[in-house]
Amino acid sequence: MSLSATTAPPSPSAPPPTPPRRRSRAITLNRLDLKLSPYLYIAPFFVIFGIFGFYPMLRTAWMSLHDWNLIGDHTFIGFDNYTRLFGDEYFWNATINTFGIFFLSTIPQLLLALFLATMLNRTFLRARTLFRMAIFMPNVVSVAAVAIVFGMLFQRDFGLINWMLSLVGVDAVDWDAQKWSSWTAIASMVNWRWTGYNTLILLAGMQAIPKDLYEAAAIDGANQWKQFWKITLPMLTPTFVFVVTLSTIGGLQLFTEPLVFANGNIIGGDQREFQTLAMYMYELGIENLSTAGYGAAVAWAMFVMIALVSLVNFLLVRRSVK
């Protein structure tokens, strides 16, 4: 039905009252359909996000303003939990650990992913599909299994890594006793698991770049390296921003790998060498029943940090790749 019908005035030879009402009802329905149905189609996401994403966030914010005992009383204390964060040595320790592991895992991981994606994008590579599938395999493995296996590799007494080090005359390293060694061990788990995933996303981005650009560049005499630098990277920017943002969110929320590496002890090493922010939040919020409100404050501090780092990454990546 055309839209003009809705605005057409009733004809002078007025028909009996019911048909026009019926017709106008149909028209109203139709109008509603046009206006509302798009919202209905996208509603499931917003309903689900509201229930599972937004409500918990608000609830956590509400908790963070309380002295909240998980199995007991709640007292409103305003922003005390947030001011307490600034003087909390362990909070800053966890922040440093989180960022340390984040840099150790994200930077090599993205460089490697970029390299692998470029290789997989080459047309002369045989059995490309096989390699593309294989590279994704680590991501399918359960994170706890990865952490357990790597925990065994990095074991002090009978671990494979220490055994290999002993072959070249290096003393056994007590991996979970120092910051640098525990961060390296945990970052290696993250790298192993996520490099393939990022490779595939970058590869998809590369495939979307029109081939004629390369052909034109080749005719103009640009070599592979120059093509990569002048065509691939700039055209890849949106994909790269996406990958960096994903890595930031994942990296700053690191939890399972360090926890399993610490044999399930939430403080992450005897001197909290590798306790991440997520672990510290869990320690306060769940382990330590009486400080759930403070744990919620840590959760919100994490949220702000992730938002800020994502923003910085976004700006950096956009500028440098331009």
Place this chain on the structure above:
Amino acid sequence: MSVTTRRNRFAVAALAAVTAIGGLAACGKDDDAKESGGKPSKLVVDTFGEFGYDEIVKQYEKDTGIKVELRKTAQLNEYRPKVVRALATGKGAADVTALEEGILNEFKTNPANWADLAPLIADHSKEYLPWKWELGKAADGRLIGLPTDVGSLAVCYRKDLFAAAKLPTERDQVAALWPDWNAFIETGKKYRAATNKGLIDSVTTAASAVMVQQGGDLFYDKEDNVVADKSAAVKTAWDTAVAMSDAKISSKSATWSPEWSAGFKQGTFAATFCPSWMLGIVADNSGPENKGKWDVAPVPGGAGNWGGSWLAVPTQSKFPKEAAKLAEYLTNAKSQVEAFKLKGPLPTNLEALKNPDFTGYTNEYFSGAPTGKIFGESVEKIQPLHLGPKHQAIKENAFEPALRSYENGQSPKDKAWEQFQKDAKTQGAF
């Protein structure tokens, strides 16, 4: 997204699902749990480690027609968050929930979460170790836990490794090696000299043993103030552990770590401290190939209580009366003897402790050691301990990490002590 929000998310998801499906879901659930006349068709029991209930509940099912679902969690530090979650959300707690002594006091601070068992079952107050029975009561007087087992102490040692180090291997001679802790350290030095390995798994297991032997106040005083800096028991345990560390008699394998589990099989250490419930864990970690190589000897410094649990009924259980009856059944004399034979938890029921099946029991895996006799004799000497609300957290997140960081050379003695003091206060805040 944070874990906190993820947990909330789950609760909300469950709620949404229930609301969406409406009364139908609710009905289905009720039918599952309830038979006509309000009698449950099924009761759920939550335990951690090994309680040895597998056979006992089969008999209960036959007698009562009520099915029992045993939900086991391997480690206490995985188990506790599950209980917390169930209490915090008011959903998902088992009808019968086991509470370990390290976490019992924490849960006792909110007694309203637990049913008062006294009116639901017969009076058993005279049938158990008196102090154990008393600890099952909350501050408001309600009986929230029925005693299952106690820890009691012994030393598990490897005969083959002792022989290799030219130490005696017979139980009585081994006991004579260490009348006290100084003698124990001397033995450790001899073992180190002969094998260049640590005698014990870690100084923290030793420290736990020493601490519980001292009795009295540990990390808390009777008013539940943290007194980790003043407590004599804690200081003695700390000093003994430091002396052991200086004498290099441990293999530095933190309990539950991969080094620790592998160490049993590989023989990186020759002895560990065994509360009765630990026997099953030693056997499982060492595997069938080491059967008969382990033995059990008395601990230096006399009896002590390490570990032990109670069975409680959460108020959110739909069938508190039947659940209480089940807890009563699981903790009676007969069940306690059977559980001991199966997995090693030491009885608290006085009749069970006198039962010839218990006193005469020998453990085949541990070279036929008379574990019934060894543990049975020490159990009545145990002094009651007062563990404050956050005992377990202080022990695992403050005391032991500080000791290990000294042993690993990460911090000097006084620095480690300071670390322990600081963490004890924050962990102990309630």
